[in-house]
Amino acid sequence: MPIRVLPEEVAAQIAAGEVVERPASVVKELLENALDAGSSAVHIEVRDSGRRLIRVSDDGWGIPADQIGVAFHRYSTSKLASVADLEAIGTLGFRGEALASIASVSRVTMVSRPAGSDAGASVRLEAGRIISRETVGAPRGTMVGVENLFYNVPARLKFLRSVLTERRHIDAVVSRYALAYPAVRFRLVHDGRQVLQTSGSGSVRDVLITVFGLDAARQMVEVGPGEDANGWTEVQSTEPDIADRPLSLVHVSGYTSDPALHRANRNQITLFINGRWVQDSGLGYAIVQAYHTLLMTGRYPISMIQVRLPPDQVDVNVHPTKAEVRFRDKDTVFDAVQRTVRRALLSARPVRPVAVPGLRDTGGWTVTGDQTVHAALAALRPAAFVQPAMVLPGRSPGLVQPNGTPATAADDATGTGRAPLLLRVIGQLGASYVVAEGPTGMVLIDQHAAHERVLYERYMAERQEGVVTQALLVVIPVDLTPERAALVEEHLPHLERLGFYVEPFGGSTLMVRGVPALLGGCNPEKVLQAVADDLEQGDTPLESQLEDRLIARVCKTAAVKAGHVMTMPEMVALIRQLEQCKSPHTCPHGRPTMIEMSAEQLARRFERI
Numbered sequence: 001m002p003i004r005v006l007p008e009e010v011a012a013q014i015a016a017g018e019v020v021e022r023p024a025s026v027v028k029e030l031l032e033n034a035l036d037a038g039s040s041a042v043h044i045e046v047r048d049s050g051r052r053l054i055r056v057s058d059d060g061w062g063i064p065a066d067q068i069g070v071a072f073h074r075y076s077t078s079k080l081a082s083v084a085d086l087e088a089i090g091t092l093g094f095r096g097e098a099l100a101s102i103a104s105v106s107r108v109t110m111v112s113r114p115a116g117s118d119a120g121a122s123v124r125l126e127a128g129r130i131i132s133r134e135t136v137g138a139p140r141g142t143m144v145g146v147e148n149l150f151y152n153v154p155a156r157l158k159f160l161r162s163v164l165t166e167r168r169h170i171d172a173v174v175s176r177y178a179l180a181y182p183a184v185r186f187r188l189v190h191d192g193r194q195v196l197q198t199s200g201s202g203s204v205r206d207v208l209i210t211v212f213g214l215d216a217a218r219q220m221v222e223v224g225p226g227e228d229a230n231g232w233t234e235v236q237s238t239e240p241d242i243a244d245r246p247l248s249l250v251h252v253s254g255y256t257s258d259p260a261l262h263r264a265n266r267n268q269i270t271l272f273i274n275g276r277w278v279q280d281s282g283l284g285y286a287i288v289q290a291y292h293t294l295l296m297t298g299r300y301p302i303s304m305i306q307v308r309l310p311p312d313q314v315d316v317n318v319h320p321t322k323a324e325v326r327f328r329d330k331d332t333v334f335d336a337v338q339r340t341v342r343r344a345l346l347s348a349r350p351v352r353p354v355a356v357p358g359l360r361d362t363g364g365w366t367v368t369g370d371q372t373v374h375a376a377l378a379a380l381r382p383a384a385f386v387q388p389a390m391v392l393p394g395r396s397p398g399l400v401q402p403n404g405t406p407a408t409a410a411d412d413a414t415g416t417g418r419a420p421l422l423l424r425v426i427g428q429l430g431a432s433y434v435v436a437e438g439p440t441g442m443v444l445i446d447q448h449a450a451h452e453r454v455l456y457e458r459y460m461a462e463r464q465e466g467v468v469t470q471a472l473l474v475v476i477p478v479d480l481t482p483e484r485a486a487l488v489e490e491h492l493p494h495l496e497r498l499g500f501y502v503e504p505f506g507g508s509t510l511m512v513r514g515v516p517a518l519l520g521g522c523n524p525e526k527v528l529q530a531v532a533d534d535l536e537q538g539d540t541p542l543e544s545q546l547e548d549r550l551i552a553r554v555c556k557t558a559a560v561k562a563g564h565v566m567t568m569p570e571m572v573a574l575i576r577q578l579e580q581c582k583s584p585h586t587c588p589h590g591r592p593t594m595i596e597m598s599a600e601q602l603a604r605r606f607e608r609i
């Protein structure tokens with residue numbers, strides 16, 4: 001075949017394939033245009049998951065009648081004039097491709113009236129060509145209707161998934177933009193039924209409630225903002241060639257789920273970079289990393305994180321859908337995201353409420369504005385329930401307010417960022433749980449999980465300086481199978497760094513000469529068997545992760561078991577140690593260490609209120 005330039009229509013369809021993959025891509029592009037036009041309300045109407053119709057109407061600044069046709073030309077945009085502008089893009093669109101692409105694979109109607117004119121203009125296009133144009137009466141703003149998507153691209157039509165799948169993709173796009181733009185009113189209607197409506201109040205938490213429901217929204221922790229008055233964090237790059245340039249600024253904010261709320265996949269981790277929804281697996285990983293030891297492996301948080309940074313620090317012109325970006329200094333952004341999310345998680349630490357069957361504690365719940373759920377919780381606490389008995393003796397005065405009431409998390413002025421748990425031990429239940437009284441009601445603590453957490457944090461802290469080893473008075477021989485013995489021998493240097501002195505004795509016997517002092521009277525044989533179990537798992541993680549995993553395993557083995565009867569002083573000591581932990585609410589494997597039944601729940605249960 002001779003080389004030919006493709007007919008315009010074929011070229012247009014090929015190009016459209018990059019921008020318009022499925023109905024949800026159309027929704028995304030039209031939404032971005034509406035947001036770029038300064039709209040305060042956007043209405044999305046969908047029929048048959050977008051195959052029949054996608055109609056997006058906004059109240060933005062509209063398009064003058066004489067420009068409405070040009071908007072559909074490929075590479076026509078009002079948002080960019082020169083290559084230099086690419087360095088500092090402040091709009092979501094800039095490639096001028098979306099309308100042209102959409103129009104080449106569907107039947108499009110656009111009606112628009114800018115603020116200053118009394119009449120609107122309407123155009124109809126078919127396969128990218130204008131087939132009619134008229135002057136019409138119209139509300140201010142722009143309406144784009146896309147009918148019969150892919151009617152002229154049978155291949156694409158065939159690749160569309162089920163009605164439900166396509167609908168899910170559309171819902172995901174709209175709800176994410178609603179979260180990222182809480183000051184804009186969004187309304188989404190599928191086949192005549194309204195499925196989402198936001199108030200445009202400007203509060204992300206209001207949108208969280210709409211999108212995820214009240215229960216989940218209550219378990220979302222506010223992230224950021226950063227360190228200076230405007231919420232920015234100054235970051236020094238670690239990259240040698242960037243380090244000598246001025247500091248750059250990163251702004252990380254949003255919401256992320258308490259470790260109690262998690263999902264089996266990463267789909268609910270959403271990232272917006274400079275107001276743009278992007279898929280960046282690296283930064284997604286930064287968020288997952290922030291949950292280290294707080295979530296079980298294979299579980300993922302629900303997160304909605306917004307990152308802002310100077311436009312010249314990020315290249316958005318990577319892909320036609322603009323869903324990928326490139327950072328000038330990826331590591332620094334990664335670090336800022338991970339640190340900010342981690343800090344939010346460690347300082348929020350809500351006690352998990354007990355779900356009492358038949359009881360819904362919705363009484364009095366109004367979650368508003370940017371107030372965190374915990375502040376709302378604190379406000380709900382009946383003042384009478386705060387007894388002087390719960391102010392523990394020996395606490396630093398900074399933790400107790402002058403009137404004798406224990407300080408809440410927000411009042412904690414000690415500078416450590418840690419709120420006191422203030423638990424008074426009452427007794428033990430089923431030889432497995434410690435019953436305690438806390439500032440908000442009854443707290444049940446899983447003694448094993450709590451001890452695991454205590455040991456784990458001590459271990460991690462000691463590891464910085466070198467773990468202290470306690471030499472055993474009597475050397476203890478441990479018999480393993482030959483494979484297991486070989487495996488442990490291979491990892492002796494790791495074990496030594498973790499405070500174990502173990503020597504091969506010949507055959508498949510190992511001699512334990514010393515154990516980490518912090519493990520106290522643990523059984524060395526059991527610990528060594530557990531280490532062998534762990535090494536046997538087969539997957540060989542990175543060296544650093546291997547040690548982390550071994551520590552978690554050792555702590556699990558050494559921690560007091562369920563079924564062990566504890567004395568009162570033992571329980572008090574355990575709870576005091578738990579209170580000193582950075583993350584007292586979960587064990588290193590992510591299970592909860594404590595659950596709470598609030599004073600209000602008790603009162604309801606006893607039908608007092």
Ligand code: ADP
Nearest residue numbers: 033037071077078093094095096097098099142
């Ligand atoms: P881009 O958004 O990359 O500029 P598009 O093809 O999506 O390219 O849109 C082309 C132009 O049409 C935009 O630059 C803008 O001027 C105009 N436009 C599109 N949609 C709207 C809208 N909803 N309100 C106002 N102007 C719009």
Ligand code: MG
Nearest residue numbers: 029033093098
């Ligand atoms: Mg656009």
